[in-house]
Amino acid sequence: MRLLTEAVGARRVIEIGTSNGYSGIWICLAFRNTGGRLITYEIDSDRAKLARKNFKRAGVDEIVTLVEGDAHEEVTKLKDPIDILFLDADKQGYMDYLQKLLPLVRSGGLILAHNTSNVRAPMQDYLEVVTTKPGLETIFLHEQDQGMGVTLKKL
Numbered sequence: 001m002r003l004l005t006e007a008v009g010a011r012r013v014i015e016i017g018t019s020n021g022y023s024g025i026w027i028c029l030a031f032r033n034t035g036g037r038l039i040t041y042e043i044d045s046d047r048a049k050l051a052r053k054n055f056k057r058a059g060v061d062e063i064v065t066l067v068e069g070d071a072h073e074e075v076t077k078l079k080d081p082i083d084i085l086f087l088d089a090d091k092q093g094y095m096d097y098l099q100k101l102l103p104l105v106r107s108g109g110l111i112l113a114h115n116t117s118n119v120r121a122p123m124q125d126y127l128e129v130v131t132t133k134p135g136l137e138t139i140f141l142h143e144q145d146q147g148m149g150v151t152l153k154k155l
Contacts, residue, residue: 001086001112004150005030008110010083011037016071016097017089017114018042021051021058027086028060036083038064041071043089072096081106088114094126105153116140116147 005013005027011034013027018040027038038060042048048068055061067074072093082104087094094113105111116127127149130138135155141148 001026002030004110004112005036005084006033008083008108009034010109011035012080012082013038013084013086014075014078014082014101015040015086015088016075016093017087018051018066019047019088021054023086023088024051024064025054025058025060027084028055028058028063031060031063036063039067039078040064041067041069041074041089043068043070072100075100078104080104082109084110084112086112086114091115091119091122094123095129098126098129102153107153107155109153111136111149111151111153113149113151114146116149119146 001023013036015024015038018024024038024040045068048066052066055064071089083106085101085105087097130136130151136151137154138149138151141150
């Protein structure tokens with residue numbers, strides 16, 4: 001996460017599915033070099049509370065905005081360009097997030113999708129789009145494990 005964030009010079013990353021904040025911390029560590037900010041969404045209040053503690057403990061809480069609530073609704077408020085979109089929440093919702101946020105992902109930006117190997121079935125529509133839509137190029141990493149889809153927006 002840190003390496004990809006630095007590689008694209010990301011200054012604005014959107015994460016769907018904060019959980020305990022682990023991935024978000026890695027993203028924020030890249031911001032030391034890129035000067036970016038993370039907006040992360042979590043529906044579970046207990047996880048959000050734990051993530052806030054972890055962000056503070058890691059010293060990155062000043063560059064994180066954690067939005068509690070249903071990301072399907074909350075992301076419709078976003079208007080600014082996105083450098084990286086990281087999907088790690090409800091797998092059946094990946095397609096909805098993609099439809100709502102792909103227009104905001106800048107050309108040369110990345111869409112990262114977690115669990116593309118071990119939880120493929122609920123995200124088949126998403127996987128179909130990112131592997132066939134013109135202007136998107138996707139590779140899959142760690143297919144023998146949980147898997148991560150890395151999609152480059154080319155247009």
